[in-house]
Amino acid sequence: MYVLFNQGNADGAAKKQVARPQRPTREEAEQAVRTLIAWAGDDPDREGLVDTPARVAKAYGELFGGYDQDANEQLARVFEEVGGYKDMILVRDIPFFSHCEHHMVPFIGKAHIAYYPNAGVVGLSKLARVVDVFSRRLQTQENLTAQIADAIEEALKPRGVAVLVEAEHQCMSMRGVQKQGVSTLTTQFTGVFDRDPTEQVRFMTMVRS
Ligand SMILES: Nc1nc2c(ncn2[C@@H]2O[C@H](COP(=O)(O)OP(=O)(O)OP(=O)(O)O)[C@@H](O)[C@H]2O)c(=O)[nH]1
Numbered sequence: 001m002y003v004l005f006n007q008g009n010a011d012g013a014a015k016k017q018v019a020r021p022q023r024p025t026r027e028e029a030e031q032a033v034r035t036l037i038a039w040a041g042d043d044p045d046r047e048g049l050v051d052t053p054a055r056v057a058k059a060y061g062e063l064f065g066g067y068d069q070d071a072n073e074q075l076a077r078v079f080e081e082v083g084g085y086k087d088m089i090l091v092r093d094i095p096f097f098s099h100c101e102h103h104m105v106p107f108i109g110k111a112h113i114a115y116y117p118n119a120g121v122v123g124l125s126k127l128a129r130v131v132d133v134f135s136r137r138l139q140t141q142e143n144l145t146a147q148i149a150d151a152i153e154e155a156l157k158p159r160g161v162a163v164l165v166e167a168e169h170q171c172m173s174m175r176g177v178q179k180q181g182v183s184t185l186t187t188q189f190t191g192v193f194d195r196d197p198t199e200q201v202r203f204m205t206m207v208r209s
């Protein structure tokens, strides 16, 4: 059974309706956790684990809360009185955690977001909220980076947006290839940042300064 959801920004598309499987009930989700506990080799009925399915279902509400949030809403309030300010606005070192869509294991890092304002600016905290909206979903780092840039581009129509995401993927450190301390960097540039490499250098210099 599939239901239609309104989706904005993802994949650079304007608001569109997408079909997603209907959410299972809370009881079904808890039963699935019991199955995974048993699959891991433990007894879901032992004392220490009896409440775990309920805790995990509740934790999923937080860890994947981004599915119930809309980046457009976070960016809806634009301040037009900025005293003639025209230069780059950079909010750097925004911490985030997400979960890779391949293994459902965390990847943890920082996002850095810059834009050149056009008609107005948004509250600084809203940029961090946009990072949360998209990171609290099953993700790839590339999609996360593009979705953040697209949301800001669409809401503000700025002269340019730059997004740098750096993260460590636990699926590479805890399992599989087991390489700890590896960073993955992804960038997305629009407008002047895309056209002018010196703007990219300025952005990177300010991020690292
Ligand atoms: N491009 C990209 N790859 C990712 C991301 N997160 C995890 N991966 C990779 O997704 C790939 C999945 O590869 P598969 O061969 O299908 O799965 P696997 O056998 O579990 O792979 P290993 O991790 O190499 O053991 C792995 O190489 C992961 O490192 C991401 O955000 N972006």
Ligand SMILES: [Zn+2]
Pocket (backbone or CB within 6 Å): 100, 101, 102, 103, 104, 105, 169, 171, 172
């Ligand atoms: Zn993974």
